[in-house]
Structures are given as structure tokens and as C-alpha cells.
Amino acid sequence: MSDALPTLKHLNEQLRSRKVSSEYLTREALERAEWPDGEGARTFIHLDRQGALAQARASDTLREAGIDLGPLMGLPISVKDLVDVKGQVTRAGSLVLAGAPKASADAPIVTRLRRAGAVILGRTNMVEFAYSGLGLNPHYGTPRNPFERSLGRVPGGSSSGAAIAVTDRMCAASIGTDTGGSVRIPAAFCGLTGFKPTASRVPREGVLPLSVTLDSIGPLAPSVSCCAMLDAVLADRAEIAHIAPRPLDRLRFLVAANILCDELDPDVATAFGRALSRISEAGAEVVEVAIAGIDTLYNEINPFASFSPAEAFAWHRQLLASHREKYDPRVAARIEKGAQLSAADYIDLIALRAAFMRSMNASLQGFDGLLMPTVACIAPLIAPLADDAQYWQANALVLRNTSMVNFLDGCALTLPMHEPGAAPCGLSLAHVGHEDAHVLACGMSLEAVLSR
Numbered sequence: 001m002s003d004a005l006p007t008l009k010h011l012n013e014q015l016r017s018r019k020v021s022s023e024y025l026t027r028e029a030l031e032r033a034e035w036p037d038g039e040g041a042r043t044f045i046h047l048d049r050q051g052a053l054a055q056a057r058a059s060d061t062l063r064e065a066g067i068d069l070g071p072l073m074g075l076p077i078s079v080k081d082l083v084d085v086k087g088q089v090t091r092a093g094s095l096v097l098a099g100a101p102k103a104s105a106d107a108p109i110v111t112r113l114r115r116a117g118a119v120i121l122g123r124t125n126m127v128e129f130a131y132s133g134l135g136l137n138p139h140y141g142t143p144r145n146p147f148e149r150s151l152g153r154v155p156g157g158s159s160s161g162a163a164i165a166v167t168d169r170m171c172a173a174s175i176g177t178d179t180g181g182s183v184r185i186p187a188a189f190c191g192l193t194g195f196k197p198t199a200s201r202v203p204r205e206g207v208l209p210l211s212v213t214l215d216s217i218g219p220l221a222p223s224v225s226c227c228a229m230l231d232a233v234l235a236d237r238a239e240i241a242h243i244a245p246r247p248l249d250r251l252r253f254l255v256a257a258n259i260l261c262d263e264l265d266p267d268v269a270t271a272f273g274r275a276l277s278r279i280s281e282a283g284a285e286v287v288e289v290a291i292a293g294i295d296t297l298y299n300e301i302n303p304f305a306s307f308s309p310a311e312a313f314a315w316h317r318q319l320l321a322s323h324r325e326k327y328d329p330r331v332a333a334r335i336e337k338g339a340q341l342s343a344a345d346y347i348d349l350i351a352l353r354a355a356f357m358r359s360m361n362a363s364l365q366g367f368d369g370l371l372m373p374t375v376a377c378i379a380p381l382i383a384p385l386a387d388d389a390q391y392w393q394a395n396a397l398v399l400r401n402t403s404m405v406n407f408l409d410g411c412a413l414t415l416p417m418h419e420p421g422a423a424p425c426g427l428s429l430a431h432v433g434h435e436d437a438h439v440l441a442c443g444m445s446l447e448a449v450l451s452r
Contacts, residue, residue, distance in 0.1 A: 043164045044165070046089075047121070075173070077230075079113075083107050085107070093126040094129060095327075108203040109206075116233045126160055127158035136160075159174070173220065173226055180399050189426075190379075191424035198433040199215060227443075254291070267378050271373075274419075276371065370428075371427065401428065411433065413429045
């Protein structure tokens with residue numbers, strides 16, 4: 001948990017005790033987002049000042065009348081620019097959709113957030129069409145990572161604005177999407193907690209797709225309990241908000257000795273080794289072995305012969321044919337690779353995924369999850385990424401560990417594992433699909449050890 005950021009539980013207690021009002025919290029968030037020297041202009045594509053203040057005042061009125069909608073009531077929350085909000089344009093960080101019709105209805109996840117009393121503050125910036133793990137956007141700017149901000153490091157992507165909105169207290173928490181790591185990468189780079197749920201648990205209607213096979217929707221927030229509170233609303237599973245930590249001396253974790261721990265930055269390697277030592281000292285069993293299924297996955301799959309380019313090309317092909325000049329060239333190039341995938345290749349890919357899921361299910365039997373560095377490196381500097389070769393190399397490394405979980409159709413949590421003042425990096429706990437509650441409960445236990 002970030003020591004500098006208030007948790008949702010803390011803010012909720014302040015609202016319930018009348019120490020602050022929702023309008024106060026919302027105005028405070030808006031002021032930070034609108035501060036001329038801050039990152040707000042690059043963090044938000046659309047800030048709904050009038051609508052957010054109206055929602056906040058309505059929340060305060062309901063609370064005065066004795067109506068309590070739950071722990072998110074009155075808290076300012078941001079949503080990624082992929083998500084439909086009634087009366088707003090869903091640009092997906094692009095220029096090509098800037099003139100699209102306004103959404104006629106809220107996406108189901110927005111409906112659920114509103115029903116829980118959350119104040120929808122605005123739409124956060126992102127990599128165009130969510131297609132990169134670095135966080136750069138040539139159209140709306142790139143919000144700078146809070147670590148060594150004057151040097152200009154990437155925020156992580158594709159939910160770049162979502163992370164910076166939380167780190168800079170422009171909202172209490174953010175909702176992002178994760179197709180290959182787009183929640184977990186920016187959370188890890190910025191010292192936050194991020195949760196990628198099993199994809200089918202959270203409805204994706206009203207959310208512009210990158211890959212219909214791999215897309216999932218999850219929160220970026222100050223702590224594991226914050227993520228659980230948000231997931232309970234997004235997935236409409238109230239029991240998730242009340243999960244408790246698991247005793248560490250009864251837990252067993254698997255660490256892959258192959259690929260996922262290769263090419264680590266010194267900062268990440270040191271933090272990961274220290275994290276494993278602390279977890280072991282706290283009583284958990286940590287088993288390090290080579291996992292054959294991971295070798296098979298990374299050796300057999302072509303990085304462009306995957307679900308994302310094929311499914312993205314199917315969605316974008318007409319827009320690309322008529323308006324390619326409006327696209328980020330790097331995003332357009334990745335999408336167009338999908339045209340190279342044949343129907344037979346796609347069928348082979350489905351079979352490869354099924355085999356990988358069977359293999360990982362077998363490997364994780366008897367374990368409470370897989371531990372790994374969320375990202376192999378700390379946040380790269382922005383300036384060198386103007387060079388295409390450095391950009392593509394960095395993007396591949398950043399996505400390497402996280403994308404495996406999406407291909408597995410699993411769930412995963414990232415939580416900070418760096419020392420105070422050091423470069424932010426994340427420890428990831430991953431598991432097979434529908435182990436979400438268990439991952440969050442174990443994550444609470446790990447968080448307690450890592451934050452000591």
C-alpha cells in the first residue's frame with residue numbers, strides 16, 4: 001500500500017463521520033486535475049466538472065437523509081477513455097473517434113459504480129486504442145511517472161492516465177482495462193496496486209475492445225482492500241469486499257525459474273529477491289522451479305500471431321482503410337499485423353491457448369498462486385523511446401510477464417515491492433481463472449509483509 005495515499009476505507013470513514021463531504025473531496029480532486037503546473041491536462045481526456053459536482057452534492061444529500069449506498073458512496077472515481085459514459089464521446093485515446101457520437105447509455109460497469117454511489121469524475125488518458133504497455137500518446141500527451149518526474153519516465157500503459165490520476169490524488173481510484181497488462185503495468189511503474197480479474201467476471205459491454213478474447217476490466221488503487229472493494233462493485237459480488245487475509249504460514253507459492261525472471265533490471269531483481277525472502281520468513285513456502293508450459297508458450301507463439309492483432313484488425317480495418325493518417329503510426333502498425341493471421345493460424349492459436357491453460361492448471365495444483373516481478377524493468381525514460389528500435393524492445397519486455405496471465409485467462413494482482421524512495425516496481429501474484437477471491441485474500445497477506 002502507498003503510504004502517501006488514503007485508502008478507500010479511510011475516505012469512506014471520513015465521509016460517514018461527516019469529517020469531509022463528497023463535494024469537498026470532489027472539488028479537491030478537480031483542483032488537482034486542473035492545476036496548471038500539474039499532470040492533469042495529460043492525465044484526463046475529459047474532466048466532467050459540472051457532472052461530478054452534481055453527483056457529489058446528490059451523494060451528500062442522500063447521506064444527510066440517512067441513506068448509505070456502500071463504501072464507494074461519494075468517492076471520486078475515474079474511468080479509462082475506453083468506457084462509455086452517457087453523453088460523452090468514447091475516443092479511446094484517439095483522434096479518429098474524436099468526432100464520434102456521444103454514448104447513448106452508460107456501460108454496465110459505470111451503471112454499477114453509480115449504483116454504489118461513486119462520483120464519476122472524468123475519462124483518463126490512455127495509449128491509443130489500448131495497444132501498448134508503455135503509456136505514450138502522441139495526440140493528448142503522455143502523463144509523466146511520479147518517480148523522477150523531472151526526468152520524464154513513462155507512466156506505463158495502456159491505462160496511463162488511470163495510474164497518474166491516483167498517484168497525484170486527482171481521484172480516489174481508477175478503472176482501467178487489461179488485455180496484456182494494461183492495469184498491472186502502470187500500477188507497478190507508479191507504485192500502486194492493480195487487479196486484473198478473470199475476464200468473464202466483469203461485463204465488457206460498452207467498453208471499446210482491443211481483443212474480445214483477452215480484454216478484462218479492473219481497478220488501480222492504493223491498496224489490495226481498495227481493489228477488492230472496487231471489484232465487488234464491478235463484478236457485482238458483494239462478498240469480495242469482505243474477504244480477509246490468509247495466514248501466510250499455510251500458503252505455498254510457485255516461482256518460475258524460467259523466462260519470467262530473466263533480464264531483470266538490478267532494481268527489480270533486488271526488490272524481488274527481498275520480497276521472496278520476507279514472504280518465506282513470514283512462514284509461507286516458496287518453491288522455485290522451471291515451468292515447462294511457460295517455455296512452450298513463449299517459444300511457440302509469434303508475437304504478432306496472437307489474439308490482439310487479429311481481433312483488433314477485425315474491428316479497425318474499415319477505419320484504417322479510410323483514416324489511417326489519424327492513427328498513431330505505431331498503433332496502426334501493430335493492428336495491421338493482424339491481417340497476416342489466417343483462419344487456420346487463429347484456430348491453432350485457440351488450441352495452443354487451451355493446451356497452455358491445461359498445463360498451467362496442472363503446474364499450479366497445490367499452490368496458492370504464481371509469484372513473479374510484474375514487469376522486468378523499472379519505468380523507462382520517455383525521450384529514448386522516440387527511437388523505434390528502443391520503443392519496440394522496451395514494449396516487448398514490459399508486456400512479457402503480464403501478457404501470460406491474459407493468455408491463461410487467469411487473474412492477477414500487482415502490489416508494490418520497492419523500498420520507500422526507490423524506483424517503483426511490482427510483485428505479481430497470479431492464478432488460473434476464477435481464483436479471484438483467493439488471489440485478493442492472499443494479496444492482503446503479502447501486502448502486510450511487504451509494507452513492513
